[in-house]
Amino acid sequence: MYGWEMLSFNIHDGFLEAIVRGNRSGLLTAADYNNLCQCETLDDIKMHLTATEYGPYLQNEPSPLHTTTIVEKCTLKLVDDYKHMLCQATEPLSTFLQYITYGHMIDNVVLIVTGTLHERDVNELLEKCHPLGMFDSIASLAVAQNMRELYRLVLVDTPLAPYFSECITSEDLDDMNVEIMRNTLYKAYLEDFYKFCQKLGGATAEIMCDLLSFEADRRAVNITINSIGTELTRDDRRKLYSNFGLLYPYGHEELAVCEDVDQVRGAMEKYPPYQSIFSRISYGESQMLDKAFYEEEVRRLCLSFEQQFHYAVFFAYIRLREQEIRNLMWISECVAQNQKNRVHDSVVFIF
Amino acid sequence: MAGQGQRLNVVPTVTTLGVVKARLAGATRGHALLKKKSDALTVQFRAILKRIVSDKDAMGDAMRAASLSLAEALYVAGAPLRHVVQQSVSGPARLRVRAHQDNIAGVRLPRFESYLADDAAGAAPSSATSLAGLAGGGQQVAACRAAHARALELLVELASLQTSFLTLDAAIKTTNRRVNALESVVKPRLENTIAYIRGELDEHEREEFFRLKKIQGYKQRELERQKEAAARYAEEKAAGEVALKRGVSMDTAASMLHNGDRDEDIIF
Numbered sequence: 001m002y003g004w005e006m007l008s009f010n011i012h013d014g015f016l017e018a019i020v021r022g023n024r025s026g027l028l029t030a031a032d033y034n035n036l037c038q039c040e041t042l043d044d045i046k047m048h049l050t051a052t053e054y055g056p057y058l059q060n061e062p063s064p065l066h067t068t069t070i071v072e073k074c075t076l077k078l079v080d081d082y083k084h085m086l087c088q089a090t091e092p093l094s095t096f097l098q099y100i101t102y103g104h105m106i107d108n109v110v111l112i113v114t115g116t117l118h119e120r121d122v123n124e125l126l127e128k129c130h131p132l133g134m135f136d137s138i139a140s141l142a143v144a145q146n147m148r149e150l151y152r153l154v155l156v157d158t159p160l161a162p163y164f165s166e167c168i169t170s171e172d173l174d175d176m177n178v179e180i181m182r183n184t185l186y187k188a189y190l191e192d193f194y195k196f197c198q199k200l201g202g203a204t205a206e207i208m209c210d211l212l213s214f215e216a217d218r219r220a221v222n223i224t225i226n227s228i229g230t231e232l233t234r235d236d237r238r239k240l241y242s243n244f245g246l247l248y249p250y251g252h253e254e255l256a257v258c259e260d261v262d263q264v265r266g267a268m269e270k271y272p273p274y275q276s277i278f279s280r281i282s283y284g285e286s287q288m289l290d291k292a293f294y295e296e297e298v299r300r301l302c303l304s305f306e307q308q309f310h311y312a313v314f315f316a317y318i319r320l321r322e323q324e325i326r327n328l329m330w331i332s333e334c335v336a337q338n339q340k341n342r343v344h345d346s347v348v349f350i351f
Numbered sequence: 352m353a354g355q356g357q358r359l360n361v362v363p364t365v366t367t368l369g370v371v372k373a374r375l376a377g378a379t380r381g382h383a384l385l386k387k388k389s390d391a392l393t394v395q396f397r398a399i400l401k402r403i404v405s406d407k408d409a410m411g412d413a414m415r416a417a418s419l420s421l422a423e424a425l426y427v428a429g430a431p432l433r434h435v436v437q438q439s440v441s442g443p444a445r446l447r448v449r450a451h452q453d454n455i456a457g458v459r460l461p462r463f464e465s466y467l468a469d470d471a472a473g474a475a476p477s478s479a480t481s482l483a484g485l486a487g488g489g490q491q492v493a494a495c496r497a498a499h500a501r502a503l504e505l506l507v508e509l510a511s512l513q514t515s516f517l518t519l520d521a522a523i524k525t526t527n528r529r530v531n532a533l534e535s536v537v538k539p540r541l542e543n544t545i546a547y548i549r550g551e552l553d554e555h556e557r558e559e560f561f562r563l564k565k566i567q568g569y570k571q572r573e574l575e576r577q578k579e580a581a582a583r584y585a586e587e588k589a590a591g592e593v594a595l596k597r598g599v600s601m602d603t604a605a606s607m608l609h610n611g612d613r614d615e616d617i618i619f
Contacts, residue, residue: 067422107429107431110435111431111434111435111438114435114438114439115438118438118439118440120438125434125438128431128434130431178435178439179485180485182485182486183485183486186486218487219486219487222485222486222487222488222489223485223486225489225490226485226486226487226488226489226490227485227489232485240485290427290487290488290491326426326429329422329425329426330422330426333419333422333425333426334419334422337415337418337419337422338415339415339419342419346423346426
């Protein structure tokens, strides 16, 4: 289909692409961030944000603002955008859009399962779920006592069902480490999304596979670094890596045996795209790695807007909004805690 | 000064003097001891005050670092991290506080101490949360945890110091009140009593002495008078004997001189 999309793309998806490109221009710019970083109080931030697309969502908030309120309202804006686009979408774009939210859905399922294991109130848990990852039967997750029941009663009707049936074999919920479950599910999700994008073909496949590969590689590196010094064994670690991406399969073998950050670095420097990320970080340090990865991701997401007639712009837009919300959260936290000198540490300028 | 000029209502005798002197000695010793205790407590008090000040400074930094590290962790691991960590909390806390008492110069000071519980119930959640943020932000989560643990430790130490501070403050006030009472009420009163008894006793002694002097003088005079009388008697006796030798008694001789008319020739 590659090269011929321009003939037929606009029949179904032209309107939505126009909308998403319009939304993209609503993202905060470097000038906006500079203004926000100058703020002295959260009310100043609110005032700056009223001039942006977040304005309607924040204007009715009473004055003692909290960081969480700002984040909540900004997320609401993202959710509204997403729902608006989903309503207009036709196949296969609607499926593509739904795929984007599966990550949040996994987080929500894991959250509910964790809460249920510790006997928390389900309604309380539901309030804490990410709005993008909600599905109809989510409240009934709490009734499940073991994995089989959970799958049979609830998850079989959700899009997550194949991930569970493929990956989770443990019988009893209590025995399984929730974080490992989350990452196993996420691995399955990424692989499925990858396959789906390849099936779509064309520019979408080209760009999305690149983005997802980067996502998979980033997860692999993060899992490696974060599992150093924990009881996660090498084989378990190896199982959490997604089976695609630039690092697959030889890089994964090297990462699986890494025992410290410098070994990870040695393994990663063989791959030119990641060499530039690691060259910015001094030896033995891994704190700034997350920011470096975020910057690289944002760069790649922004590049996806350079091409037309493909679906990756929707994915990119949602991801950029999420990054923007993270930036806003960081700026608000720094302002609220009077740590103005740290503001620039973690803000990733988008455009 | 309070208690100046006051004294105990006692009978001024030597025995009472002994008793009061013993009490004064006791009061002095007690005063010295209490003074020493008060000094020891004050030294401790100053030390605690110094530590409180430095801890409070450190507290601000630690809390700021802790809340910023939480923000960092949330930034990297995403907002759901907060809920995941909250929901996976179970069982008794791992960091616990133990209370015991310290004895400083007889004052019992409560002291709190934080420690990590190593029993099975406490160790289980630690392994579960150690994988939090596995796919991103695990290190920030660990850093956040370390920062909060440090802040909590400081908080417990500060609580312990503050409680000691208040207890010690009360103890120092009581001791100082006692020292002052001994110094400015009890001791002057006893000293006044001793001075009073001494004065009374001296007075008595002087009275006795004067009385003795008087009696001695009387006795002396009496003796002289008797001596004189004896001397005169002896003289008369001697004169009577002379007259007898002459054949005339003293009386007759005298009457011989006086008898008859008065001789005009005799002028005397």
